[in-house]
Amino acid sequence: MSGRHDAAECFARRFQRLQEVIYPADLGRPYTEREIAEAVGMSVSQISNLRNGRSVPRADRAVALATLFGVRVEYFFSPDEDPYARDVERHLRAIEQQRRGEPIGQLNRAAGGSTLLVGGPAPANAGLLDDDQVRQIAEGVAVLPHDMRETVHTLVDQLRRVARQHKSREGQPR
Structure with missing residues (x-):
């Protein structure tokens, strides 16, 4: 078997x-091939070829797909025993578990997000992103179309407001 075929x-x-696991809550279902194609600037047939193992995307398109699903691009090509690939799979299983209504603790909706926290209260800094994660998000946003960047900025602003509200409630006496 050739290396390209394996990849x-x-x-x-x-x-x-x-595609089976990660999808926006507002859709309530997985992305269609058409939605993925439109989001990353590819044709539906190209997406179909990728899903069926008939081709490998160019680097820029692999990055766009990784960004769409919230993972680093190496997830697509790493061996199963790679620590990052295992971490993503753990997140995907947790998302599936959550959808079945099983308790899982806190969960980051993006598959390649921060550490999954199972049971018990979250550490005080659990929601904080490190510099590499912030840089990765910024790079991902840069490849999005303008209207999608605006949506991301709006979501970030909303998350900041919620975080400030949460922080101010924590500081209040009980």
């Missing part, structure tokens, strides 16, 4: 897994 199979398997 295409690995990419397809991981891509299908993300």
Whole structure:
């Protein structure tokens, strides 16, 4: 088997897994191939070829797909035993568990997000992003179309307001 064929199979398997599990709450269902294609600037047939292991995306398109699903691009090509790939899979299983109504503790909706916290209260700094995560988000936003960047900025502003409200409530005496 050629290396390119192996890469295409690995990419397809991981891509299908993300498509099955990661989707916006407002849709309540997985992305369609058309929605993915429109989000990353590809054709539906190109997305189909990726899902079926017939091709491997160019680097810029792999990055766009990774950004869409909230993972680092290496997830698509890393071996199963890679620590990052295992972490993403753990997050995906937790999302599935949450959808089934099973308790899982706190969960980051993006598959490649911060550490999953199972049970018990979250540490005080659990929601904080490190510099690499902030840089990765900024780089991902840069490749989005203008209207999508505006949506991301609005969401970030809303999250900041919620975080400030939460922080001010924590500071109040009980």
